[in-house]
Amino acid sequence: MAITLTARATPLAPALLLASAIAGCGSSDAAVAPASTPTDSGATPVDAGAGAGALIDLVAIPAGEFVMGDHTGFVDPKHPSDELPLHAVSLRAFELARTETTCAQFLPFLHDALAAGQVSIADTRVVATADATTYLDTSAATAPSCITWDGSRFGVAPGREAHPISAVRWAGAAAYCNWYGAKLGLQPCYDLAAATTDATRTCVRLPTEAEWEYAGRGGLQSPYGNYPWGDATDDARVNWVGSNDPWEQGPQPLTTPVGFFDGSLRQRADSVWPSAMETYQTLDGRNGYGLYDMAGNVWEWVNDWYGRAYYEVSPAADPMGPAAGDPMPDGVAYHGLRGGSYFNSTVYRGDHERVSNRDPAYFRGKYLGVDDPNGPWFHIGFRVALQQR
Ligand SMILES: [Ca+2]
Ligand SMILES: [Ca+2]
Secondary structure, three states: OOOOOOOOOOOOOEEEEEHHHHHHHOOOOOOOOOOOOOOOOOOOOOOOOHHHHHOOOHHHEOOEEEOOOOOOOOOOOOOOOOOOOOOEEEOEEEEEEEEOHHHHHHHHHHHHHHHOOOEEEOOEEEEOOOOOOEEOOOOOOOOOOOOEEEEOOOEEEOOOOOEEEEEOOOOHHHHHHHHHHHHOOOOOEEEOOOOOOOOOOEEEOOOHHHHHHHHHHHEOOEEEEEOEEOOOHHHOOOOOOOOOOOOOOOOOOOOOOOOOOOOOEEOOOOOOOOOOOOOOOOOOOOOOOOOOOOOOOOOEEEEEOOOOOOHHOOEEOOOOOOOOEOOOOOOOOEEEEEOOOOEEOOEOOOOOOOOOEEEOEEEEOOOOOOOOOOHHHHOOOOOOOOOOO
């Protein structure tokens, strides 16, 4: 019998969360949502360690089938035909976070991992103590990182609490998943030392690439949409180039608080932003499952290694990705990314927000380097999945 696991919080109200966090005067541990909130199911929310700001709102994604891949004939100039052939995939039910993981949600993991000796600071980066694998850049390593380090303690840059964590590597996201699962009383999905995933148990992990695309489509299959909400390319539906959102005139990263694009008229007074504009009218960027930012804001890690020709050999049921990734020009294999970021748009850098788009996390520079087609780490984040087995 499936055990009951619920970590639902009330839907996020980013402007409110941000305002609450700011009111905390930079106290990065401050709870940014009520400590106890009613849930969809009536189950008790799980406090992940730093007040309810760490609560993750998990959305039930029903089991089902879909045809995975690009349905539009788009040929990605950077990695052509990696979205083909179209192939039928069936998936078990799972849960996926409604939003990207925020800086406030990531912080208590760092506190706990540091206290347990699992992470250390090396060359201004957060690394696994055991094998020096990089988990995350602090703001000293990469200025746009929202995670600060004062020599003894982690914090979140003021005003960034409700923004997505970024500058995080796959291993850091996996370690976070294990930590959050433990908060829910679950066994870890990841053997971090071996970088392997045990998907046969009930655990918290990154979504597989198939799960991400299926959830990203929001149930739209007749016809298949180009974006999570369909084919519209309105500028103010997601954080991409051209959204002209109030963070585009500030410092990197040009992220918006998670769930910002919900159709409401956002007020500067409620949501401290760098722009002088007083209000910003969002369109509703949620998809049919109620998921935010499945296009744009930050790229999202998936569980799978990136294999360009994987669709030619993918199993039809619950594909987990190739056993090993394709070596990139630097000889290293990378995991996959989905959804594009605030750097991308329909007219800029390869239409990366398309819901079928695949991208290997292969980079040639930390910043906006010349000839870097993919950009820096600080536009990369993730969201968690939970599957009951
Ligand atoms: Ca933008
Ligand atoms: Ca995203």
